[in-house]
Amino acid sequence: MKNTATEVVPAEGGLGNDPLLAVDNLHVEFATRAGLVKAVNGVSYTLNAGETLAVLGESGSGKSVTAQAIMGILDMPPARIPLGEVRFRGTDLLKLKEEARTQIRGQRIAMIFQDALSALNPVFTVGWQIGEMFRVHRGMSRRDAETKAVELMDRVRIPAAKQRVNDYPHQFSGGMRQRIMIAMSIALDPEVLIADEPTTALDVTVQAQIMELLAELQRESNMGLILITHDLGVVADVADKIAVMYGGRIVENAPVHDIYRTPGHPYTKGLLESIPRVDQKGQELYAIKGLPPNLLDMPSGCSFHPRCPYRQDNCVTDVPELYEINPTRNSACHYWREVLDGTDG
């Protein structure tokens, strides 16, 4: 091992008072046969220790690609990062050599994937896969790594961990597999945990168990958690702040209470209004018109303008900047005042 993770990035603090993780004006594009797909177009967010940031968006909004760029697991090519920074404790990860990034990945910044069955290797036991973290990064022996794996399985509350450490992924239920994924990701006490739709494939009762487990692990270790999801319910339950993504951009970011009480972007507002409510029974649901944008052929100006009830002429031509509503929240809408007031444009 040439350099350890803490040599690459200091364990504490950073330059000045940088947050734990800061994504700054990140752009990601993919060269495809059909043309250049601009998946992420200038995304910025910050995460502090112990904080939960929810990144909310539909498929194709760029939320997962941003996470993959932070982790450094994008296939490049076809992906390209023409612009932007991902600062972890003040160090720009995108400028590090691959070798140095390997030290960060898994140890300091870890990730949980949506579909645990396809993320786990079917031909190795779960104990071996959890233990791999310790063998590879810590140079532990097989036996020590297995002991550690049992400890971790206990910690994520897998019953009879000692007996089940040598079972294969297919012998576990969906919820248990997701616990194994979580055990792998927290094995080396990461400072940042990225959970990409961790409960989408699970039943609601199991989802509640997993979300509770994640919250508890976060309290114990003071991790920063980035929760990527499309579920407005899960977000309301656990998030401290929310970044809403649409068409590869952040269209709104705000503390969780503000966004549900008074959404500041027409897209967020539309999403919240389309949730079925008790008092609307038997009535037509509010539906956002039209379709999500095609990343190969993005609308001009504000990418939401073809579907927006607040649209004015300049929305078609001018890309809205992320306007500051107050020091804690922003909205990328020219008419955020009207949206906040609730008057339809």
Next chain:
Amino acid sequence: MAPTGDPILEVRDLVKHFPLSQGIVFKRQIGAIKAVDGVSFDLHRGETLGVVGESGCGKSTLAKVLMALERPTSGSVMINGKDMAKARGGDLKRMRRNVQMVMQDPYTSLNPRMTVGDIIGEPYEIHPDVAPKGERRRKVQDLLDVVGLNPDHINRYPHQFSGGQRQRIGIARGLALQPEIIICDEPVSALDVSIQAQVINLLDRLQTEFDLAYIFIAHDLSVVRHISDRVAVMYLGKMVELGKDLEIYDKPAHPYTQALLSAVPVPDPEGREQRERIILQGDPPSPANPPSGCRFRTRCWKAEEICAEEEPLLQIRPGTGHESACHFAETHDVVHAT
């Protein structure tokens, strides 16, 4: 959408077991997956019955049996007074026409090599007496119009449509034979949030327009509440609670329903710290070897000895206005409790 008249679908003691066998040359049956194990309910014209439950509870098997894609092990499925479980040949074919399905995944349930016109028109190939050959194209175009797609797109292929539009194609195919009953198996769960509402509104409109009865299977409880007149809750092949939507959501009587409702994240962060939450321990037991007595007792906080000995029947219990299968049924509003 008020249900009227006699039920068009009566399901009585429906059982579907899948045999488990051992051995390669001499197969011996060593048990059975009890996917659906004694389910009874009625469905009226123009009514929507929501079916909720976790994966493995038998809701999709129920849908397959109602479609006559699977033969029930025992029990009866009466459609307009005729038993589909006993029907054969031409009789069965005519009955099948009356029950159609909208599938979950609009990406895999449409053949990529067929045009939209062929996909929606295929039911007419199987049931040629519904529409004579010359009229089919016009009928397909009418259907496209009904589900909100451009009738001129009849010669396009599925990949030229978005997820929400593909689901509309699936719905149009379900409507082609003018069925009275449509089974929607998770019709919106594969769609983006902003598109789900569009498809739900479409289903709602079609129900009123054609007086359809829906069986709406979904795991998203807020969607089920919005569209359903009555809701059935399933657990391990049994119905544990059945009632009007408000009875199930505001006065759930079965502990499982209460746990299920309290586990649903509420899209409102106000008061989230105080919200009551029943977190069930563990996973549902295997349907091959369900617990004795009440199947939920292994995860239930109310379980006593009687629960292991005696199976609770789905019936109206004292103090509750709707059917539930729990010895200790007691209504408790978990959604609004703080």
